[in-house]
Amino acid sequence: MNSRRDFFKTAGIAGGAIAAAAVSRVAMAALPEPVIQTQSDTMPPLIPSTGRPYNPVVTLNGWTLPWRMNQGVKEFHLVAEPVVREMAPGMKAHLWGYNGQSPGPTIEVVEGDRVRIFVTNKLPEHTSVHWHGQRLPNGMDGVTGLNQPGIHPGKTFVYEFVARRPGTFMYHPHADEMTQMAMGMMGFWVTHPKEKHPLIDEVQRDFCFLLNAYDIDPGSYTPKIMTMLDFNLWTWNSRIFPGIDSLNVRLNDKVRIRFGNLTMTNHPIHLHGHEFQVTGTDGGPTPKGARWHEVTTDVAVGQMRQIEFVADEEGDWAFHCHKSHHTMNAMGHNVPTMIGVDHRGVAKKISNLIPDYMVMGERGMADMGEMEMPLPDNTVPMMTGQGPFGGVEMGGMFSVLKVRKDQKPGNYENPDWYKHPPGSVAFEWTGSMPEPARFKAESGESMPLATPPKKDIEVQIRKPSAHSGH
Numbered sequence: 001m002n003s004r005r006d007f008f009k010t011a012g013i014a015g016g017a018i019a020a021a022a023v024s025r026v027a028m029a030a031l032p033e034p035v036i037q038t039q040s041d042t043m044p045p046l047i048p049s050t051g052r053p054y055n056p057v058v059t060l061n062g063w064t065l066p067w068r069m070n071q072g073v074k075e076f077h078l079v080a081e082p083v084v085r086e087m088a089p090g091m092k093a094h095l096w097g098y099n100g101q102s103p104g105p106t107i108e109v110v111e112g113d114r115v116r117i118f119v120t121n122k123l124p125e126h127t128s129v130h131w132h133g134q135r136l137p138n139g140m141d142g143v144t145g146l147n148q149p150g151i152h153p154g155k156t157f158v159y160e161f162v163a164r165r166p167g168t169f170m171y172h173p174h175a176d177e178m179t180q181m182a183m184g185m186m187g188f189w190v191t192h193p194k195e196k197h198p199l200i201d202e203v204q205r206d207f208c209f210l211l212n213a214y215d216i217d218p219g220s221y222t223p224k225i226m227t228m229l230d231f232n233l234w235t236w237n238s239r240i241f242p243g244i245d246s247l248n249v250r251l252n253d254k255v256r257i258r259f260g261n262l263t264m265t266n267h268p269i270h271l272h273g274h275e276f277q278v279t280g281t282d283g284g285p286t287p288k289g290a291r292w293h294e295v296t297t298d299v300a301v302g303q304m305r306q307i308e309f310v311a312d313e314e315g316d317w318a319f320h321c322h323k324s325h326h327t328m329n330a331m332g333h334n335v336p337t338m339i340g341v342d343h344r345g346v347a348k349k350i351s352n353l354i355p356d357y358m359v360m361g362e363r364g365m366a367d368m369g370e371m372e373m374p375l376p377d378n379t380v381p382m383m384t385g386q387g388p389f390g391g392v393e394m395g396g397m398f399s400v401l402k403v404r405k406d407q408k409p410g411n412y413e414n415p416d417w418y419k420h421p422p423g424s425v426a427f428e429w430t431g432s433m434p435e436p437a438r439f440k441a442e443s444g445e446s447m448p449l450a451t452p453p454k455k456d457i458e459v460q461i462r463k464p465s466a467h468s469g470h
């Protein structure tokens with residue numbers, strides 16, 4: 001974090017020097033210095049040194065924005081600006097975000113805090129910030145044209161309100177939304193409870209991230225902003241697998257994971273090896289009697305979920321979106337299904353003309369994870385990632401929950417691969433194979449066809465074209 005030290009040095013002087021009413025313009029005379037972060041690493045939790053104490057969150061491949069206290073008001077400074085985001089090693093995207101990154105920094109406050117947020121616009125067009133899910137005065141809600149004029153390039157606006165209810169929220173522009181969200185403008189917001197809350201349990205680990213999506217042609221850097229549904233990069237906090245950090249916890253930790261969906265489709269988020277409960281949404285904590293156990297929860301567009309579980313099974317557990325094309329990285333979608341087609345002869349003839357030509361998918365698509373196809377610069381293979389047993393063949397919205405006995409409390413470092421106890425890994429059967437036994441009366445129809453078909457119909461299957469929805 002480049003300038004956090006400078007920020008606090010300046011903050012003390014600016015905050016204490018002026019004696020005036022809490023909301024007067026004189027008190028705001030000195031703007032808090034914006035803090036910029038340019039790395040895509042997961043930063044350790046920001047332990048609050050001023051204001052009310054709370055148990056901080058960890059933002060996956062992200063960070064929490066430092067603040068200063070100014071006469072009892074928590075002051076933040078967001079800068080909307082163009083940023084370069086590494087999506088995974090080998091791929092950088094030219095996005096718009098806040099304070100050096102997309103998504104912007106997480107804002108963490110405590111229920112009852114008076115919050116003042118300065119928003120400086122360094123984009124080429126006007127913007128605004130909507131504080132999704134907050135109770136606030138109407139004029140602070142951030143819808144350009146409806147609640148305020150747009151923040152024009154070079155201008156700074158001030159938002160001020162009390163964080164009235166604890167929970168899981170986000171922020172994003174409400175100005176030229178299709179462009180600004182497609183370019184990566186969004187951030188997470190957590191309001192911690194001010195005291196023990198009957199519906200909010202204490203947890204040892206608290207993670208958060210936003211689901212977002214981009215359409216960036218392989219080899220290019222800037223998202224296509226006119227794309228409505230057919231995005232090709234499915235990201236968590238603007239990162240794709242294998243660029244998404246693992247969630248590292250200690251055995252028997254109570255774990256909370258918060259996520260919000262700012263893509264244009266729903267995502268069934270699935271955790272292996274544990275059952276969780278949805279304990280809250282952007283509407284607040286879920287009543288205990290309305291919670292049930294599940295292993296997948298669907299997050300619709302514009303919704304947020306917080307899930308909780310006790311991490312009581314050691315291992316490396318997959319954690320991902322259950323839409324299989326959301327755990328793949330960018331590639332052309334117009335690939336016909338070739339399973340079972342033997343085109344060795346054709347491939348040989350074509351490769352005489354085009355040396356790099358490869359045949360795809362005659363045995364399924366798993367070969368894609370291994371193949372050394374020449375890729376354009378600035379892109380990541382469609383299916384990739386190396387685990388302890390070989391290729392993981394994933395991309396997009398995929399990560400791993402690592403549960404370890406020896407992970408120290410409060411330590412978020414990435415441990416080595418799980419060492420499985422002897423005899424606890426699936427293994428190859430090398431004995432004899434029995435003949436398959438077939439049922440005598442398989443299948444059937446509810447009713448016969450009026451006119452029986454003359455011969456068996458052969459069906460040709462092709463993948464949907466680029467313009468079909470997701």
Ligand SMILES: [Cu+2]
Nearest residue numbers: 267321323326
């Ligand atoms: Cu998904």
